Amino acid sequence: MSPDLDKEDESPNLREVFYMNETISTLLSRRSIRNYTAEQVSDENLKAILEAAVYAPSAVNQQSWHFTVIQNKEVLDNMAADLKDSFKKSNNPRFQQLGTNENFSPFHRAPTVIVISGDEKAVAPEADCAAAAQNILLAAESLGLGACWVNMTIFLLNSEKGALWKKNLGIPEGYKPLYSITLGNKGTANPKAAPRKENSINYIK
Numbered sequence: 001m002s003p004d005l006d007k008e009d010e011s012p013n014l015r016e017v018f019y020m021n022e023t024i025s026t027l028l029s030r031r032s033i034r035n036y037t038a039e040q041v042s043d044e045n046l047k048a049i050l051e052a053a054v055y056a057p058s059a060v061n062q063q064s065w066h067f068t069v070i071q072n073k074e075v076l077d078n079m080a081a082d083l084k085d086s087f088k089k090s091n092n093p094r095f096q097q098l099g100t101n102e103n104f105s106p107f108h109r110a111p112t113v114i115v116i117s118g119d120e121k122a123v124a125p126e127a128d129c130a131a132a133a134q135n136i137l138l139a140a141e142s143l144g145l146g147a148c149w150v151n152m153t154i155f156l157l158n159s160e161k162g163a164l165w166k167k168n169l170g171i172p173e174g175y176k177p178l179y180s181i182t183l184g185n186k187g188t189a190n191p192k193a194a195p196r197k198e199n200s201i202n203y204i205k
């Protein structure tokens, strides 16, 4: 898949790298997908994606992550409903509005949601789990699947009902839910990437 870039603006050398290197091409093409078909992700693809996740770097190689793969529609629907309820009770007007919006689906109606929790005693659980999350997004794109990093899930897991959900989802004691990823077959083409911010790189040679 060719990256979603304005090729005319790129130097010939850079263009060559995009097309010759599959990994760079995948990471440039990846976009947050918020529209999925009802078809479930195959077990084979799911396994490959989780294998990619556990090969992320981690501080002192502590591999401080834990993954909860949720594919039960009833569970996902109940989580989405509780999440919207907790939004309604929030002091944040934007969250309140999302909580009452009938069309809003926090998990984008994805057939799979992966919650990533970090070992609270580890050196850098946030960084370890973020690296694993990015591996999941890239592995999904490389397999032609859609994925989106959805942190709203964590709002639920840290809300009043959070302790019960953590128990029901079997999140191990001492692990804190940090991120979640929606995953599924794409119901839409990758949107165009937003322009990149300028002046974010400084070279010292």
Ligand SMILES: Cc1cc2nc3c(=O)[nH]c(=O)nc-3n(C[C@H](O)[C@H](O)[C@H](O)COP(=O)(O)O)c2cc1C
Binding pocket: 030, 031, 032, 033, 034, 148, 149, 150, 151, 152, 153, 193, 194
């Ligand atoms: C920490 C983090 C939290 C995010 N939370 C959400 C979320 O709750 N819902 C959502 O639809 N997208 C979420 N996103 C996706 C971003 O909106 C998206 O990455 C950004 O708009 C850039 O678009 P792209 O991923 O297509 O390049 C999150 C991304 C990150 C890194």
